Amino acid sequence: MKILISADMEGATGVTWPADVLPGTPQWERCRSMFTSDVNAAVLGFFDGGADAVLVNEAHWTMRNLLLEHLDDRVEMLTGRHKSLSMVEGVQHGDIDGIAFVGYHTGAGMEGVLAHTYLANSFTGVWLNGERASEGLLNARVVAEYGVPVVLITGDDLTCEDALGYAPGALKVAVKDHVSRYAAVCRTPTRTAAAIRSAAKEAAALSERHAPVSDGPFTVEMEFDAEHLSLAATVVPGVARTGERRVAYTSDTMYEGIRTFKTVTTVVSAAVEECYG
Template sequence: MKAYISVDLEGLPGVSSLTMLNPGNTQFNRPVRVLTKLLNTVVDELSNHGFETIYVADSHGLMTNIDYLELDSRAELIQGYPRPFSMVTLLDSSFDAALFIGYHSAAGTIHGILDHTMSGRTFAEIKVNGEKASEFIINSLYAGEQDVPVILLAGDEHLGGEVEKHSPWTVFVPLKKGLSRYSAIYPGIDKVTEALREGVAKAVKKLKKGEMQPLKWEKPYRVELNLRDSLIADILEALPVFKRVDAYRVEFSATTAREMLGYIELVAHVGYGIDALKNSIK
């Protein structure tokens, strides 16, 4: 059996401050240790339940957060940014299951800890088919297009409502609960690792019983991007794929999840470029 693990940082316990999010930040070493411990727990449990091939996609920020020497050697590591399809690079129909670890709530979630979707600099909110979309939803639709079910989601408790509404077969393990954008409460690490082991075991059992499903929504996807800077919309409206709605919003449609994610990533990079341009003006 073959599993794909996409691991983010903001949804992990022990992470609540901007000082923890990127290399060079004063407390970055703390979440890296948490990430490694929880990730190795998941890899070990998957291996115990018959998964012989496990890919781990390092999926936060510059996507170089995992210490290769500390990762369980039974896993293969995908690292580096930018890369095609970001958090789900190389995820295809050869995988039996996907697991998303350390995921955070969607941009615009009340009390969501470090909430954002794909790019906090670029997007204030993303909607797909009229629904507020988190990275969990967008990446699950990509996986679903490959007929790969997301069997486990672990992260901010605020994601639980999305699982219940859109993907009730997915086993959800809350790792923390956002109290505000920059504060959260989380259980002790031993309780978290135990809950993850139990969650993985339950998810694999459901998978083997045929109770998991790929997430699939009606196509074409109708995507609305609420942007943080109107200059991004100024640039995008020159491209026929994007329809300008107002100063900060553009819309587009996509016939596949692959196309949708590709355009979202394109706009994110435009946003990064504009941010860099503004910061370079002296």
Template sequence: MKIYISSDMEGSTGVVSAAQVDCTKPQYLFGRAMQAADVEAAVRAALEAGAEGVVINDSHCTMTNLDIAKFGGEVQLITGTPKLLGMVEGARGCDAAIFLGYHAMAGTEKAVLDHTFDQYTIYSLSVNGRKMGETGVNALLCGALGVPVIMVSGDDALCMEAGSLLGPELVTCSVKEGLGRGAALCLTPESTAELIYSGVKKALARLKKGECRPFALEAPYLLEVTLMNTLQTDAASLVPGAMRTAARTLRFETEEALELRRFLYSVMECASATLSGF
């Protein structure tokens, strides 16, 4: 059994501030330590539950936050960027995926550091009419690879979002209760380590019973993405396959789920290029 972990930082234990997830700020050392602590608890549980190997994908910002020296020989770490599948690079061939330190989609009330991939360009997105954030898109990409998402951790809002989208078989682990975008009622690392450890054990038990299925939507896939302003949309409309349906909204249709990621990140790159001139 090979387990995959996609590790973000905003939803990690104790993290509430943008400075704590920004590698240029002194507070980043705290965010990095909390991300690592959450991952270590999940890895320990997976290996004790019988996993023969664990693949971790560092999925935050520069994606160079985790230290490979912290893990044992059964663990492999995917680090650095860009990566073809971004936050789910390396999921192919694994038996199940775990999303750690994830956050709610942009526009979610009382959600810590809510955003959808890029807080400066993406206002909202949907696939086949279903509004989703990073959890949904990444679960869909994993599903296209035949990999079920069996557990997520983050704040209360993220757990509610993930559970409503991925179904009752998903194990959710709330490490904090969001009080706003930059405030939360947090549990201690000791408490969340136990919660994550128990959650992984529970999720893997369900997996072994055959209760977990990959998340899938019916093709063709229709992605609609709304950007922050019209200048960004002007630039992003140049991406091949983009159809502009409103002043700030682009539409893209494909038969291949993995092409959604390629299009979405191309849109973000084009939109981001306008930021200095807006």
């Protein structure tokens, strides 16, 4: 049994505001250890549950945040940017039996600690076939096309609620309770590590590949906080404006859908100007 862990940071233990996750800040340096603790707890739990191998894919910002030297020696870690499937890179090779979303968060325009969808700002909402989409929902639709179930989600309490919609059977661990976008009631790393390890051990039993599932076509609609960003996004083939600050595109598969989405985010990021956005 091989498990893939997609590890994001905004939903990690103790994280509540931008400096906690912005590479290079003192707060980020401090929170890296708690992020690593969450991931390592999942690693240990999956091995407790019978996994033969665990691959961790770093999925936050520069994708160089986890402390490899603090992870269990049996694990392997994929670190660095520019990967074909970004946050779920590794799922496409046919050897993954289950995937865990560790340190996840809710989507742009939703309640939740540090809520966003891929871009920290700029998006005010993302929808997949009419349903407001978090990164968890988008990534779950991608991995389903490879027959891989989502078996574990960790993050704040609202992230766990969001996951009921895209992975109802997965184990869920809330490491903190949402108060506002930049505030939460947090549990200590010792408590959250124990909870994550226990859930991961149980989740290992759910890690069984199934027939690939694709419910395409998939229409992704995005709303921005400024008009010029919607115009910038239309440089991507297939992306068209549907409103002053909205664009949409349709893909036959979520493999194509997520790659187009990442292209849009790259273009839009380059169109954001200092101060005025």
